[in-house]
Amino acid sequence: MNTSLLLRSLGLALAVGFPAAAQVRIDVKPMPATVPATMPAAKPGVTITDEARALMDRISAAYLDLKSLEMSGTVSQDLDVAGQKRKEERQFAAAYQQPNKFRHELKDEVVMGSTGQKVYAYSQRDKQYVMSDAPEGKVDQDKLPYPIPNMLEMQNPSLLLAMLKDPSHWIRENNTQIVKGEDVNVNGTACVSLQMSGPTVPVVTLAVDPHSGLLRRMVVDLKKQFEKRGVPDVKAAAIIVEYAKVTPNAPLNDAQFAWTPPAGAVDASKEAADAAERGSPADALVGKPAPQFKLAGLDGAEYSLADQKGSVVVLDFWATWCGPCRQAMPHLNQLYKDRKADGLKVWAVNQRENKEKVSGFLKSNGLEMPALLDTDGAVADQYRVRGIPQTVVIGRDGQVKNVFVGFGPGSEDLIRAAVDSALKAD
Known part of the structure; x- marks a missing residue:
């Protein structure tokens, strides 16, 4: 499980819109449908107990044997950070059918899927979508078009596992210890659990129906990640995916997987692919002038x-x-007011909009921080902007210290901690 993506996508993976200079890579290549029957040996440095290995084999076999899967549930966040408590919940529904059809809808937020011919992701908020040719069968996670694996990893891991050619790799990835956890009850179903952890990643607990081998709950504990980034007083920080309905090998029809772009939706596929070629903004910028x-x-x-x-x-x-962006602006404006006496500069770099629209927005929202006009997106290109909002913290030495993409629960605390650290540095 690539848990670093969980941190980058904190905020139900909804915090990042599909901007005009879009964020999504669409270059999926067909992968063979053949898969290993059991989990391959763990790579050096990964400790897997015998009970955990047996459960991993059970999970992997269950997902590889699926002909179809229908599911629904909730994805939620539970944050108690720096004296602020926040809880947020969204409902989702999804379906999968061999060899390559799927659909996932997070209510009022995002729809993504594969019709069998095309794979797509559509932001209902921003009315923009990306689309490409669908893979022919099960795939490696990194061969799915971004942001589909990133979002499913937090919103619907069961669907992601059904799509992968090696489900056990998702469990092993980036972890150093995998053990059998405590038995739990999820919506009346007695479940066994698998716990994955490592020194640099969150603790992830999967609750599994022992009869079907399918997931019923995932809990991602982000507490230590917040603490490592300097956020004070972290009592709780978790993402929870819980399945209310799981129906393996359900009878499904093609209409459940059909999708056409809604009227007025904007195709951002080309811009997305071009932007993705530039690579991760954090990897390209942090620690450099x-x-x-x-x-x-x-x-x-x-x-x-x-x-x-x-x-x-x-x-x-x-x-x-x-x-x-609209959610983030008041918090950044307050940060500017709180820290400008300490020498902090906050510049709101608007993307490709006219002066009148920007001025009207700032005035109607009472925002005081300076707004800059990047009318042709040239500065955004310099800063590898793939999704907005993108917030960049630059230290006194002129080097990039942090890059944050998106804004959701917990983002304000992370940005403030990064700014405080930069202000304290010589």
């Missing part, structure tokens, strides 16, 4: 990053149409 630029501000002044050496600068790439 921040790309220099000059931009006109909404106030008519010229803003030059080169002139800010010795100050901590936060760049927030955003647009008025982006829902997560």
Whole structure:
């Protein structure tokens, strides 16, 4: 399980919209449908108990044997961080049919799937979608088009396992210890559990129906990840996926997997593929000198990053149409007000919108931080922006310290902790 993606996608994997300079890689190649019958040997450094290995084999065999699967449930977050408690829950419904059809819908948020010919992901909030040719059968996780595996990993891991050619690899990935956990009851079903952990990843617990071998619950404990990033007083930080209905080998029909873009939806596939080629913004930027630029501000002044050496600068790439951006802006504005006396600069770098629209948005929301106009997206390209909002923290030495993509529960605390760390540095 690539749990680093969980951290990058915190916020139910909904925090990142499909921007005009979109974020989604669409280059899936067909993979053979043949799969190993049992789990291969663990790689060196991974401790797997005998009971855990047997359960992993049971899970892998169950998902590989599926002809179809219908499921529904909830994905939720439970946060008690820095004195703030937040709980959020979304409902989802999904289906899978061999060899390559699936559909997953998170209510009022996102629809993704494969018709058998095309694979797609559609943001209901932003009314944008990406689409490409569907793989011919089961695949490796990294061959699924981004953001489908990232979202399913947190929203519907059971569907993801049904699509993979080696389900056990998802369980083993990035973990150093895998053990059998305590028995639990999930919605009246007595389940056995599997617990995965490692020094750099969250503790993940899977509750499994011992009769079917299918998942009934996943709990991702993010507490230590928040603490490592300097967030104070972390009492709870968890993502929970719970299945209310799981029906293996259910009779399904083609109509359940049909999808056409809604009227007015914008195809972002080409821009997405182009942007994905530039690679991860964090990998490309953190620890390196921040790309220099000059931009006109909404106030008519010229803003030059080169002139800010010795100050901590936060760049927030955003647009008025982006829902997560609108959620983030008041928090960033408050951060600016709280820390500007300490020398913090917060620049809201608008993407490709006109001055009147940006000005109206700032005024109607009472936002005071400076807004810069990246009218052609050139600065966003320098900063490898694939999804917005993207927030970049630049230290006094002019180097990029942190990159945050998206905004959801817990994001404000992470950004504040990064800014405080940068302000304290020499």
